[in-house]
Amino acid sequence: MQNKTFVAVAVGLGLISLSACGSGDTKPSADSKTVTLVSHDSWRISKSVLKDFERRTGYKVRNLQDGDAGQAVNKAILTKDNPQGDVFFGVDNTLLSRALDNGLFQPYTAKGLDKVGSQYQLDQAKHRVTPIDYGDICVNYDKAYFSKHKLTPPQSFADLAKPQYKNLLVTENAATSSPGLGFLLGSAAQFGDGGTSRPSEAGSGGGWQDYWKKLKANGVKVVDGWEQAYYQEFSGSSEGKKAGGDRPLVVSYASSPPAEVIYAKKRPSTAPTGVATGTCFRQIEFAGLLSNAKNPKGAKAFIDFLVSKEFQEDMPLNMYVYPVVQGAKVPAEFTEYGPAAEHPETMAPGKIAANRDQWVKSWTSLVLK
Missing domain, CATH: 3.40.190.10 (Periplasmic binding protein-like II)
Structure with missing residues (x-):
């Protein structure tokens, strides 16, 4: 959820190389080990969680940060025929219709979606996007x-x-x-x-x-x-x-x-x-499998990971948002100072x-x- 994370100033986010995992321990093929994540500038994840993902899957995730949410969505739409990446994270409900109407995403039903609260699933009929967080x-x-x-x-x-x-x-x-x-x-x-x-x-x-x-x-x-x-x-x-x-x-x-x-x-x-x-x-924030993605298999695995309990519980203190997965723990600081x-x-x-x-x-x- 762009512009609300204090870590953007506290630690200085930029273009970073990440590692990520999917829903199982199957190694990707040699020609598809890189998954490119396109996001707004507030994307962040703990290094320890990334290392765990890398150990379990071998996927390497390259992160391209394209400014605030509006800028990132508009750029993704303009490049949809030859996208910069495989997964887009950070489109929210204020801009969702623009992305969907322009055919930015292809359908994918994430593993673990059944654990996501139904109130966050705004594209249930087609599953072109997966809810990740709210604030x-x-x-x-x-x-x-x-x-x-x-x-x-x-x-x-x-x-x-x-x-x-x-x-x-x-x-x-x-x-x-x-x-x-x-x-x-x-x-x-x-x-x-x-x-x-x-x-x-x-x-x-x-x-x-x-x-x-x-x-x-x-x-x-x-x-x-x-x-x-x-x-x-x-x-x-x-x-x-x-x-x-x-x-x-x-x-x-x-x-x-x-x-x-x-x-x-x-x-x-x-x-x-x-x-x-x-x-x-x-605001509800979503991720989606980009149309014409070069590595759709890796992208699907990454989206599965985004709704895993591991990522959902890591997310709040990195991006200052709330998890959408039922049963994911919220930090004590959130419940005490900012419910x-x-x-x-x-x-x-x-x-x-x-x-x-x-x-x-x-x-x-x-x-x-």
Whole structure:
């Protein structure tokens, strides 16, 4: 789930060579030992897990990281007839329809898919993609700021438009950022489109457009991407404090508070940031076997591995997302400092497909001009 992992800054991800395994101990043939994984920049896995995969299968996995999720998906679509790799990881539900409509993937039913929660399987009819993880895009708040000013942190989309939170929120551009787009979709799910569904006090019957007019009037700041928002503008992150960030509200992830604890030089007893649980939009991330893949056998084995319990339990503290496999353990830091939202906003991929491009265009005209 691009742009939410703190390890991207903490350890500096780049183009790396990996080893991976499939569902059994059968060695691949001599001419098919390389599997190329195409991903966004937040892909990461523990070396010890990779070594285990290598021992069991002999597959070598080359990882090509192609920027953020949107960039990676668009590039994969443009090169689908002669793909860069065999497996694509990182398309989420906000972009899924674009990938499927453009024939990016070929069907494959992964071994172990029966252990994946049905709520994450958004392509059950054709199995062109396999769910791998999920996470919640939510507004985070700086606890110290709200304590100092004796102000109750916002807890809902509607709260963010109230006068007491004027000039406090920074969000990402919905046209250039995955969390920015997710936040826009969350507001559309909450308030509807032009009053067609679920109008509320902030929407006043005018849907998400009216809501964003109110946010703009209330001083929302928009920046290009998550790193700028979180590491430079947000006063609650350790990097934001150093950079002089003065916005105590930021669009980030429910898993951001645990990362603040884990990466602190001296681990605090409580997270310095909190989550406005009524502002969350759920993202689900998928992997798929690329059409025209040169090594489909290795690609299938790798997808099997992605839904194995071994990878699912290794994933949270590497990519700060939650496992989709039933019974996979979640780190204690997640349950203590950043539990997933109980009632996040969601939207069917078909509805996203029908509206996404026009909504982003309207949002850009409304908020940035």
